[in-house]
Amino acid sequence: MNLQVQQFMFSLSLLLLLVSFIGVESSNDHFISNRIKRGSSLSPNGTRYWLSDSGNIAFGFYPLPCTSSSITTCIDQYVVGIWFVNSPHKTLVWTANRDDPPLSNLYSLIITEEGNFLLRADNKDKPLIDVHRHIQPVSYAKMHDNGYFVLYNAESQIIWESFDYPTDTILGGQVLKDDVDMVSGVSLFNPGSGEYKQ
Numbered sequence: 001m002n003l004q005v006q007q008f009m010f011s012l013s014l015l016l017l018l019v020s021f022i023g024v025e026s027s028n029d030h031f032i033s034n035r036i037k038r039g040s041s042l043s044p045n046g047t048r049y050w051l052s053d054s055g056n057i058a059f060g061f062y063p064l065p066c067t068s069s070s071i072t073t074c075i076d077q078y079v080v081g082i083w084f085v086n087s088p089h090k091t092l093v094w095t096a097n098r099d100d101p102p103l104s105n106l107y108s109l110i111i112t113e114e115g116n117f118l119l120r121a122d123n124k125d126k127p128l129i130d131v132h133r134h135i136q137p138v139s140y141a142k143m144h145d146n147g148y149f150v151l152y153n154a155e156s157q158i159i160w161e162s163f164d165y166p167t168d169t170i171l172g173g174q175v176l177k178d179d180v181d182m183v184s185g186v187s188l189f190n191p192g193s194g195e196y197k198q
Helices: 003-033
Strands: 049-051 057-063 078-084 092-095 108-111 117-121 124-127 140-143 149-152 158-161 183-185 193-197
Touching: 049 140, 057 140
Parallel strands: none
Antiparallel strands: 049 057, 057 078, 078 092, 108 117, 117 124, 140 149, 149 158, 183 193
């Protein structure tokens, strides 16, 4: 093999190696960029939700439909939930603290720098989830494409997952635990616990 062919083969090998590293780096960046990191927040008046990778499913402030026939008397009310963003009816499939009163547009949801997952209003914080059961700080969160919202610790282990707390909808890949019931919502306007239990 002459020297020019060897140099060409060496250059080609380096180029392929470089391209493979760039591909790995960009795929890792994509994975990391889809993590919802500490310091991230949501608000009905700003960024209302975090999307799954596909952009089809959201976690955040879901606006409840107006119960009044007059648009001028409607008050913006929200629940923290998971819904199909691209469906015609924006179908709500999960609700946090579903029997609590709806939230106003004064609330925000934040993953603090200390790793707490909180609802905040008027400088008062309220845990969104039962902190007594989850004593590890949240390192990051992720909204998965199957409707699964997960909080992870620094070792990427699950410390809380929405699938463990179903409301009225089963999603693909979700398995109900023996001691957990699904309960219907009251109505389209009220996602609180209704009469029917499975």
